[in-house]
Amino acid sequence: QVQLVQSGAEVKKPGASVKVSCKTSGYTFTSYYLHWLRQAPGQGLEWVGIIDPTGGSTTFAQKFQGRVSMTRDTSTRTVSMELSSLRSDDSAVYYCARANVLMAFDYWGQGTLVTVSA
Amino acid sequence: EIVLTQSPGTLSLSPGTRATLSCRASQTVSSSYLAWYQQKPGQAPRLLIYGASSRATGIPDRFSGSGSGTDFTLTISRLEPEDFAVYFCHQYGGSPLHTFGGGTKVEIK
Numbered sequence: 001q002v003q004l005v006q007s008g009a010e011v012k013k014p015g016a017s018v019k020v021s022c023k024t025s026g027y028t029f030t031s032y033y034l035h036w037l038r039q040a041p042g043q044g045l046e047w048v049g050i051i052d053p054t055g056g057s058t059t060f061a062q063k064f065q066g067r068v069s070m071t072r073d074t075s076t077r078t079v080s081m082e083l084s085s086l087r088s089d090d091s092a093v094y095y096c097a098r099a100n101v102l103m104a105f106d107y108w109g110q111g112t113l114v115t116v117s118a
Numbered sequence: 119e120i121v122l123t124q125s126p127g128t129l130s131l132s133p134g135t136r137a138t139l140s141c142r143a144s145q146t147v148s149s150s151y152l153a154w155y156q157q158k159p160g161q162a163p164r165l166l167i168y169g170a171s172s173r174a175t176g177i178p179d180r181f182s183g184s185g186s187g188t189d190f191t192l193t194i195s196r197l198e199p200e201d202f203a204v205y206f207c208h209q210y211g212g213s214p215l216h217t218f219g220g221g222t223k224v225e226i227k
Contacts, residue, residue, distance in 0.1 A: 035216070045163065045206060047216035061214040095162055103210035104153035104168035106175075111162055 002026040004109035017084040022096030038092040122219035137194040141207035151210035
């Protein structure tokens with residue numbers, strides 16, 4: 001079965017960087033784009049960006065450009081997202097998610113809580 | 119940016135009744151790229167409907183989606199106890215590529 005398993009919770013200080021990973025299994029890794037989204041406490045969902053596991057190309061929401069990077073490792077079927085210059089309002093649960101052909105997110109990781117606090 | 123506005127914010131209903139959730143877009147959304155998700159506390163969202171009206175794998179037929187253009191609806195025909203949750207609509211297209219509505223909470227009356 002399809003599974004996306006994310007790395008554990010992180011606590012960071014303002015200005016630091018965080019890297020969250022997402023290990024996939026149960027499907028052909030290069031057949032589906034993978035996305036990162038986030039959800040602040042009690043808030044809605046916000047799209048961060050997308051990575052093509054085949055070639056590694058990325059597209060980010062303008063809000064995060066310059067602060068975010070995404071990489072993939074085809075040997076371990078893992079994608080990672082790094083967010084730098086962290087601020088308190090970056091505190092959120094970060095999700096990786098697979099998109100189907102109609103761009104709906106059909107499988108999700110369990111989420112990684114990132115807390116930014118001095 | 120395509121803004122999705124969901125209404126009502128909270129829906130208080132009894133089990134066995136019908137729930138109708140609305141999602142209105144600030145610009146025309148392709149029906150192919152409109153989806154609905156259910157989220158329970160402490161869990162990741164779960165895809166219910168994609169392409170405005172197609173049920174995702176394993177989703178019961180009491181869930182249905184409809185609509186086009188700027189107005190979309192999620193209907194739960196008879197609420198089961200496990201259906202009390204928050205529901206989000208989602209669209210693909212424009213910039214940013216993906217946006218979500220603010221959510222409708224369906225709570226037990």
